[in-house]
Amino acid sequence: MSAQSFQIAVLAGDGIGPEVMAQARRVLDAVAGKFGVAFAYDEQLVGGAAIDATGGPLPEATLKACEAADAILFGSVGGPKWESLPPDIQPERGALLPLRKHFGLFANLRPSVCFPSLTAASPVRPDLVEGGFDVLCVRELTGGIYFGSPKEIREENGEKVAIDTMVYRESEVERIAHVAFKAAAGRGGRLTSIDKANVLRNGLLWREVVERVAEGYPDVKLDHLYVDNAAMQLIRRPREFDVVLAPNLFGDILSDEMAMIAGSLGMLASASLGGQNEAGLYFGMYEPSGGSAPDIAGQGIANPCAQILSAAMMLRYSFGLTEAADAIDAAVRGAIDGGARTGDIFTGTEGTHRVDTAGMGEAILAGLE
């Protein structure tokens, strides 16, 4: 029987993107060998690199390669060189947002994981994060106040008035709620839904639909928090959360708060998921939560863990390769527990040693053998 084969559009982008992507490729090649699957990589330009070569941040060839692929593995885009370009052709706005829109990537999953051996990197009081934590933020990505219309600044009675409109349809809440409940069912079995039902009509509908969807997941324990309270509770007791489900605006803010309390951007993966096929697998785009880190780009010292963990999410959500994904997660944890630290997570704790990007890749590969 021929090996299962997957096509990956590889968009490394700018800054540290190509450096950390190279390590993710090494890890993917290693798991392909170990688990008897094949990955075909289609490398394409995106962001500033694409602007320099073609004049635009998302060339037609890149979009075509993504359409032909089973998933997109994305690095990061942007940097000072392109910051003064008109907004619509800037790397982030001109590449990331169109990709999300084109592929209908409505679900953003951001794990906020603080390994027990990395709690010193968290800015939260040690007794609150002792033993580490693992929270998954599921953010609705294509609806809500970022997309509703009217969206404008107009003149009224001699002064400017800014208007943004928050709109959620039942179907939009329902589909993101299913993603969150399924994720919770496969992990700790707890889901906290975030809204502002005490003030917003959107919150009332959000809560009503989430409760309806919950009936299909009797093994998941659901609770609700108002977003202002959630912002406090996540800092006060991060270990007690499992999956957090939030509308676009609240998820944008809370997921950054959660990234911060976990300690380092260099450790945090993300997935943006679109439609599901009949096997329950999603088309998705997988990328580190951080950006192109121009301050350390080109030095070979960036932390590749976020990129490697994003590749593991790709195996889990788009390819259904759960064992291979688990193996990568375990190998990253093993490398950290073994003391390997890139500069961003190096605190000088006893038993740790500083490594560069390739060194962290090697420590992770060693764990896969």
Ligand code: NAD
């Ligand atoms: P950033 O995430 O690039 O960097 C913030 C800080 O975190 C920097 O000190 C950086 O060195 C550090 N950092 C981030 N990832 C790291 C890693 N893997 N290893 C070690 N350290 C890491 O955010 P920024 O400085 O605000 O933005 C820089 C550029 O990236 C901008 O052009 C911005 O538009 C772009 N950006 C892109 C994305 C994306 O591609 N999805 C996301 C955020 C920012």
